[in-house]
Amino acid sequence: MGQKEEIDYIKRILEGETTLFSYFLDRYSRPIYSLVLQIISCREDAEELTQDSFVKAYRKLDTYKGDCSFSTWLYRIAYNTAISATRKQKKELSVIDEQIIDNISDDEADEILCSSDNEERIKKMEWALTQLNANERVLITLFYNENKSVDELASIFRLTPTNIKVKLHRIRKKICALINQV
16 A cells, blocks of 8 residues: 555544554554664563554544655654653663774775675674664664665654765664674
């Protein structure tokens, strides 16, 4: 179903056909849960925050203007819900000297996220992802795993596309530096 059909569903929901919202639950529950889990990392809390995100979306459905895809709008709600929850519980993360990150070549950083069959490299990559802060982890996951475009990410994070590109580049370098430390 495309954006046009989703907008039609939204109009019908707002007109009283509330059972149609189950379409959005069925279609987006898994990716929204994955997004929230990247931020929260506790399955039970992620499930609860995913439900909270859908409740918020349902209650605010009349504010959806159609200027972005419904999934982007929903991701923004879920992202904000999860980030708000993390502010209550700070997790200590690895700190990397900015000079180390700056010394990583662009080619090395771009190459780091290429798929690999090397089990050791995969384990290092998984560990490095856990060392990123929630924003970094979500950004890199949405871009590589969920195939969100730079423009969609800019809308979700409320940043410019250029800022998103810079952040993605810095995160790749940070992952590379983390892997090199192990």
